[in-house]
Amino acid sequence: MKTFVRALIYLFVALWLGGVMFFPFVAYYAFTSISDTHVAGTIVRKCLITLHYEGLFAGALIVVLLLVAQSIKALPRNVIAPVAITLVMLALTAFSQFSIIPRMERYRLAAGGAIDAVGLDDPNHAAFNRLHNTSTTVEKGVLAAGIVLVFLLAANVSKDRV
Numbered sequence: 001m002k003t004f005v006r007a008l009i010y011l012f013v014a015l016w017l018g019g020v021m022f023f024p025f026v027a028y029y030a031f032t033s034i035s036d037t038h039v040a041g042t043i044v045r046k047c048l049i050t051l052h053y054e055g056l057f058a059g060a061l062i063v064v065l066l067l068v069a070q071s072i073k074a075l076p077r078n079v080i081a082p083v084a085i086t087l088v089m090l091a092l093t094a095f096s097q098f099s100i101i102p103r104m105e106r107y108r109l110a111a112g113g114a115i116d117a118v119g120l121d122d123p124n125h126a127a128f129n130r131l132h133n134t135s136t137t138v139e140k141g142v143l144a145a146g147i148v149l150v151f152l153l154a155a156n157v158s159k160d161r162v
Contacts, residue, residue: 001072001074002069002072002074003074005072005074008065009062009065009153012058012061012065013146013153016054016059016062016146017143017146017147019054020139020142020146023047023051026044026047030043030047037114037116038113038114045101048096049097052093052094052096052097053097055142059089059090059093062086063087063090066082066086075156075157077155077156081152082149082156085149085152088145089142092138092141092145095138096139100135103131104131104132104135107124107125107131108124108128110124115128
């Protein structure tokens with residue numbers, strides 16, 4: 001049972017971080033291989049929304065599994081730090097999903113539907129770009145926290161298992 005719980009924790013961390021690490025490549029190839037930036041942006045947005053729901057699901061399970069692991073002594077050290085980091089990742093993901101993306105969508109629609117159809121000096125385009133930069137920063141934060149989580153989980157192995 002202990003091995004199974006640990007394996008599930010590692011699986012969900014790998015799933016979430018793998019998606020976060022793969023997403024920039026999806027965005028890059030969408031914008032470099034599709035000539036219509038509106039279509040590319042739509043694909044990227046849908047992928048990001050899916051990634052966020054995957055992260056929210058995986059993150060919630062990671063927290064639950066870490067607490068279960070603590071209670072059944074599947075991990076030799078305290079799980080407060082890994083749980084805290086996972087909660088930070090969840091908060092950042094939720095902020096992006098439920099605050100940044102909807103606001104970007106409102107600015108896109110206010111600009112006429114295709115953000116690149118209006119000039120950079122358009123207030124909707126400028127606000128969209130600011131939110132896009134915030135979104136990028138938030139995703140980098142999720143990635144950085146995820147890497148910290150991996151190190152915390154790796155450190156949470158008893159010396160006799162190394």
